[in-house]
Amino acid sequence: MTAFIADFAGAIVVEAAKYGYSSSNNPKEFCLHTPEEAPDDYPATPYYFHNLTDRNASTHYFVSFLGFVFQMVPESEGAYANVREMGERYSWEDTTNLNLQTLNIEIEGYAHSIHNTMPRGSPQWVALIRLIADRCKALGFPVERTFGHKAVSPRRSDPGQLRLDWIVYDVNLILNPDVPIKEEDMPLNEEDKQWIRDAIQYWVGFKLDEEHGEIQQLVVNATENEFNQLLDKIDSLREHLGDGE
Numbered sequence: 062m063t064a065f066i067a068d069f070a071g072a073i074v075v076e077a078a079k080y081g082y083s084s085s086n087n088p089k090e091f092c093l094h095t096p097e098e099a100p101d102d103y104p105a106t107p108y109y110f111h112n113l114t115d116r117n118a119s120t121h122y123f124v125s126f127l128g129f130v131f132q133m134v135p136e137s138e139g140a141y142a143n144v145r146e147m148g149e150r151y152s153w154e155d156t157t158n159l160n161l162q163t164l165n166i167e168i169e170g171y172a173h174s175i176h177n178t179m180p181r182g183s184p185q186w187v188a189l190i191r192l193i194a195d196r197c198k199a200l201g202f203p204v205e206r207t208f209g210h211k212a213v214s215p216r217r218s219d220p221g222q223l224r225l226d227w228i229v230y231d232v233n234l235i236l237n238p239d240v241p242i243k244e245e246d247m248p249l250n251e252e253d254k255q256w257i258r259d260a261i262q263y264w265v266g267f268k269l270d271e272e273h274g275e276i277q278q279l280v281v282n283a284t285e286n287e288f289n290q291l292l293d294k295i296d297s298l299r300e301h302l303g304d305g306e
């Protein structure tokens with residue numbers, strides 16, 4: 062039995078047991094979460110919320126590791142997903158319950174590793190981008206407001222190091238295909254930084270830690286544009302050293 066019609070046409074409906082307030086939801090933004098569920102071929106979270114009896118918890122959407130989208134709560138209803146426990150209110154946020162101002166998305170995986178298990182361009186990433194783009198367009202709020210659960214709660218770490226800036230960027234590529242989007246300098250994550258350190262060390266034999274602290278600082282603090290310049294330098298060094306393919 063289908064409990065309600067999915068708001069997102071691509072979603073599989075598995076209704077949560079616990080949701081809803083005396084007033085309806087007025088979503089103005091997305092709050093992103095990880096459910097601390099292994100990223101694999103079994104989407105456990107929708108069924109966990111469906112069968113829940115002993116506590117109040119739910120979410121609107123779940124994006125599986127394989128790229129399937131589930132909807133558990135209608136967008137017109139508040140999910141039991143987040144509470145503002147710290148920080149200043151956002152400019153779009155009023156004094157009512159944050160659950161009555163947000164759509165919540167659980168992304169299969171763990172807070173500590175979601176940035177590795179859902180790389181940009183993976184099926185799960187693409188499914189998330191398409192979901193957010195579709196709902197931003199339908200509901201008329203800007204993707205730039207997207208925030209992670211940890212931004213409003215000191216007790217939460219989800220969704221870890223997930224790159225919200227890249228999510229915003231990729232959603233805008235869908236919503237504004239004709240508008241050239243200015244690519245801003247974005248800070249590198251730790252994995253990218255380590256990769257560039259390893260690459261430099263490999264190609265030119267620099268001992269970054271001891272002898273080239275200055276270069277290391279450059280790498281550590283590199284923005285995306287600077288990172289690309291470093292890649293170009295490595296390429297030309299490679300050619301200069303006569304390295305074969």
Ligand SMILES: [Zn+2]
Nearest residue numbers: 094095210219
């Ligand atoms: Zn959360």
